[in-house]
Amino acid sequence: MAKQNIYDDETFFGKFKSDRSEELNFNDTIETPIITAMLPDLTGKNVLDIGCGMGQHALQYSRMGAFSVLGTDISEKMLAFARENNSAENIAYRRLAFEDLEQVTERFDVITSSLAFDYAQDFGGLMKKIYALLKDSGYCVFSMSHPLATAWDGVYDRYTRTADGERLYANLRNYNIEGVRHVRWVVEDYEVYHRKISTLINEIVAAGFIIEECQEADLPEEILKAHPDKFGGIIHKPDFIFFRCRKQNV
Numbered sequence: 001m002a003k004q005n006i007y008d009d010e011t012f013f014g015k016f017k018s019d020r021s022e023e024l025n026f027n028d029t030i031e032t033p034i035i036t037a038m039l040p041d042l043t044g045k046n047v048l049d050i051g052c053g054m055g056q057h058a059l060q061y062s063r064m065g066a067f068s069v070l071g072t073d074i075s076e077k078m079l080a081f082a083r084e085n086n087s088a089e090n091i092a093y094r095r096l097a098f099e100d101l102e103q104v105t106e107r108f109d110v111i112t113s114s115l116a117f118d119y120a121q122d123f124g125g126l127m128k129k130i131y132a133l134l135k136d137s138g139y140c141v142f143s144m145s146h147p148l149a150t151a152w153d154g155v156y157d158r159y160t161r162t163a164d165g166e167r168l169y170a171n172l173r174n175y176n177i178e179g180v181r182h183v184r185w186v187v188e189d190y191e192v193y194h195r196k197i198s199t200l201i202n203e204i205v206a207a208g209f210i211i212e213e214c215q216e217a218d219l220p221e222e223i224l225k226a227h228p229d230k231f232g233g234i235i236h237k238p239d240f241i242f243f244r245c246r247k248q249n250v
Helices: 010-021 026-038 056-063 076-085 098-103 123-133 197-206 221-226 228-235
Strands: 046-050 068-073 091-095 108-114 134-145 159-161 167-170 179-185 187-194 209-216 240-247
Touching: 010 026, 010 076, 026 056, 026 108, 026 134, 026 209, 026 228, 026 240, 046 056, 056 068, 056 091, 056 108, 068 076, 076 091, 098 123, 108 123, 123 134, 123 197, 167 228, 197 209, 197 240, 221 228
Parallel strands: 046 068, 046 108, 068 091, 108 134
Antiparallel strands: 134 240, 159 167, 179 187, 209 240
């Protein structure tokens, strides 16, 4: 199974780190507030953060009262940054691709992931591995790129625009054709997997989960008005989708 490690590419990592350091960025402004609101109480809980990246969420969960946090990621560069900048006594970081999650022997109360599952070739298999790692009644709360975003194949502009460049509406193309997408984003041949919303829902349920909540990316009107060039596309399509799933008692 493919294990993409684009974040150890020097160019890609440098651009990603630069974007995340901006005061207003998509992760901190859009993604983090939504996924945080969907989390259960983390007090005293054992948490696994899959695709932990630079460790911002792992440190957040530690400060929210988690007993322990394990962050896993395939990227050495991301983990090095996490260990240096987002560490705590109850946080451990481990290099591990999510395709190899069966190597984890611990069991968790809560498993989270932020914008990493787009890289999963076998989403259904991944959800089954996560289900097996959860304790009874445990939660999996995750975000990923919205299928309306991953449908884009890079052939045409994401938006139809006016002569002045203003976005009129988002273009939707090949939504029903699932599978890998190769597009240019920072580097050539950036790779993600596109799935329909129904596929995501059905594979989550097939793994055994109860879906308790689903959200789509949005922003308060005052932020949209203040930063239309940066975030204006969100009024045409949500960039991210979020799920809160609960493991049934067995």
